[in-house]
Amino acid sequence: MGKQALAALGHILAPTYGVTLLETWITSFPALIGPSEQWIDQADNPTVRALLADLMVAIANHPNLIGVELDRPSALIAGHVMILSSATARTLGTIGQHQPTLMPAVRALIGVALYDTSTLRPLSELLNADPTCDLVAIVRNTEHDPPLRYAALHALAQQPNGAEALLYLAKHADSDLACTALDQLQPPLPPTLNEQLLQLVNTATDEAVRLAGLRALGRNADPAAVPALLEIALNNEETPAIRAAALDAIVEAPVAPLTELITSQPEPIRSAALRALSRSPQPGPAPILHRLAFDPDRTCALAAVSALAAHPETHTPILARLIRSHPDLAVRLAAAAAFDASAADETIPVFVEALLSPYPALQTQAFRLLAAIDPYHAALRQPLTDPQQTVVLRFQALHHLSTYEPNDPLIRQVANDPTAPEQLRCHAIAVLGRQADATVVDVLLRLAGDATQPLAVKHAAIAALDRQWTEVGHEAALTALITLVTSPIPEVVLWAGTVLLDRLVPIEIGEP
Numbered sequence: 001m002g003k004q005a006l007a008a009l010g011h012i013l014a015p016t017y018g019v020t021l022l023e024t025w026i027t028s029f030p031a032l033i034g035p036s037e038q039w040i041d042q043a044d045n046p047t048v049r050a051l052l053a054d055l056m057v058a059i060a061n062h063p064n065l066i067g068v069e070l071d072r073p074s075a076l077i078a079g080h081v082m083i084l085s086s087a088t089a090r091t092l093g094t095i096g097q098h099q100p101t102l103m104p105a106v107r108a109l110i111g112v113a114l115y116d117t118s119t120l121r122p123l124s125e126l127l128n129a130d131p132t133c134d135l136v137a138i139v140r141n142t143e144h145d146p147p148l149r150y151a152a153l154h155a156l157a158q159q160p161n162g163a164e165a166l167l168y169l170a171k172h173a174d175s176d177l178a179c180t181a182l183d184q185l186q187p188p189l190p191p192t193l194n195e196q197l198l199q200l201v202n203t204a205t206d207e208a209v210r211l212a213g214l215r216a217l218g219r220n221a222d223p224a225a226v227p228a229l230l231e232i233a234l235n236n237e238e239t240p241a242i243r244a245a246a247l248d249a250i251v252e253a254p255v256a257p258l259t260e261l262i263t264s265q266p267e268p269i270r271s272a273a274l275r276a277l278s279r280s281p282q283p284g285p286a287p288i289l290h291r292l293a294f295d296p297d298r299t300c301a302l303a304a305v306s307a308l309a310a311h312p313e314t315h316t317p318i319l320a321r322l323i324r325s326h327p328d329l330a331v332r333l334a335a336a337a338a339f340d341a342s343a344a345d346e347t348i349p350v351f352v353e354a355l356l357s358p359y360p361a362l363q364t365q366a367f368r369l370l371a372a373i374d375p376y377h378a379a380l381r382q383p384l385t386d387p388q389q390t391v392v393l394r395f396q397a398l399h400h401l402s403t404y405e406p407n408d409p410l411i412r413q414v415a416n417d418p419t420a421p422e423q424l425r426c427h428a429i430a431v432l433g434r435q436a437d438a439t440v441v442d443v444l445l446r447l448a449g450d451a452t453q454p455l456a457v458k459h460a461a462i463a464a465l466d467r468q469w470t471e472v473g474h475e476a477a478l479t480a481l482i483t484l485v486t487s488p489i490p491e492v493v494l495w496a497g498t499v500l501l502d503r504l505v506p507i508e509i510g511e512p
Contacts, residue, residue: 005095006102010109012088015119018081046490053491055080057459078120086122089113093129106130114138114148123151136165139177150180157184163193167200170213175206182212187220194222201232211245218249226250230257233269240269247272255282262288267297274303283311290318293331301331309338323350333362333369341373352379360390367396375404384410391421398424402431411435412443426460433464438476441468445480448496449487462495470503 096106232246261273292304322335354366383397415428448461468477484496
């Protein structure tokens with residue numbers, strides 16, 4: 001039985017599986033070319049239409065496939081094959097774990113699937129399925145297969161001795177591999193490895209490798225490395241990029257040498273020294289930081305404000321002056337972020353101004369700051385009522401509203417808005433599924449049964465009805481699901497029926 005299972009699983013992993021599906025698809029549905037929403041209307045058989053809709057929604061919600069445009073059958077088939085092959089790889093690991101006699105066959109099948117670049121590969125799942133695979137050898141032998149090399153490096157970083165192996169690769173590999181390996185190093189590193197990393201930074205001849213090593217030292221944030229890093233930063237014979245990277249890697253640096261660099265060095269060293277000063281336990285020189293906060297170079301000005309904000313108890317008067325008089329909104333916002341709720345009268349106007357500005361980066365930052373200081377401020381609702389706002393900001397506003405006021409009528413308005421982005425509507429519908437208001441069931445029933453609604457909206461409405469029934473306890477939601485089973489829309493019948501079967505007829509799985 002195990003051998004038959006392996007043969008079947010190998011068929012799914014093989015590229016011919018996806019090719020056969022695609023050929024069958026194109027033969028059966030030659031007209032299904034173009035935007036995926038049109039495919040549903042062109043499927044004559046209700047069963048095919050329902051299964052097609054279910055597959056489309058499943059792929060649209062798959063974490064590895066979000067954002068894939070389903071504008072041709074090959075995209076849908078590729079997504080379907082990827083989902084099945086991921087599950088297949090996990091099943092292979094389970095078979096090898098519980099049936100050791102089949103492990104050689106499992107290992108052989110994994111080896112074939114790993115190196116087959118002609119098809120989509122669930123690389124992480126395949127590597128996890130064989131705990132004995134030599135990840136270092138895979139990394140070294142996949143120069144022309146970047147996805148597999150990156151997946152193997154990522155898997156190596158998760159192992160107990162992964163940091164040692166990554167550092168070994170960085171010392172003995174080409175520049176590209178060394179940089180990628182160093183970028184996978186994660187804190188905390190033991191002192192011995194931190195010393196080896198410092199030695200690599202000091203002895204490597206490739207600047208890219210040295211920069212990657214300095215980034216790794218910065219992530220590790222070991223105070224013991226500060227003297228060596230400061231020596232690099234103060235060395236005039238080093239390149240500006242290396243000196244700036246060394247400063248960015250420093251934690252708890254002394255103020256005096258940083259001040260010297262700030263006053264005597266050009267960019268990018270000056271801004272890097274200011275950033276390092278913001279991590280110092282002692283405040284920097286106020287007059288210098290105040291002057292640099294008005295520097296025409298915005299990077300320098302923001303770094304100076306960050307250094308001031310690191311010690312608001314000392315620099316409060318300067319920060320308040322920046323809030324009131326600085327001509328750059330980004331600098332005013334950075335200064336306002338240093339204050340707590342006690343200074344709301346001064347900071348909230350700056351947050352609101354930035355929230356209403358046309359700059360997305362400032363908007364999202366201002367939203368977060370305003371929400372932290374006054375979570376019920378009226379301006380936090382504004383992005384949901386303005387169709388011109390970015391999708392990111394509207395999602396941020398909806399998430400905030402559902403956290404602090406989950407029963408707000410505006411959530412229902414977004415769910416019903418046909419002009420709002422589909423994903424935003426689906427998120428709002430999911431929030432409706434947790435509301436205790438019994439009238440929500442009627443809204444969800446209408447959305448799920450409306451043939452003009454997008455697939456994702458109908459699916460989200462049925463999932464929300466499921467939550468209304470099982471989590472909130474509204475019996476009306478069960479009645480709504482039963483009603484939807486008789487819908488003339490095949491995909492709605494499939495989804496509602498599946499929910500009812502899952503809840504009313506639980507499947508009991510016995511011991512193997």
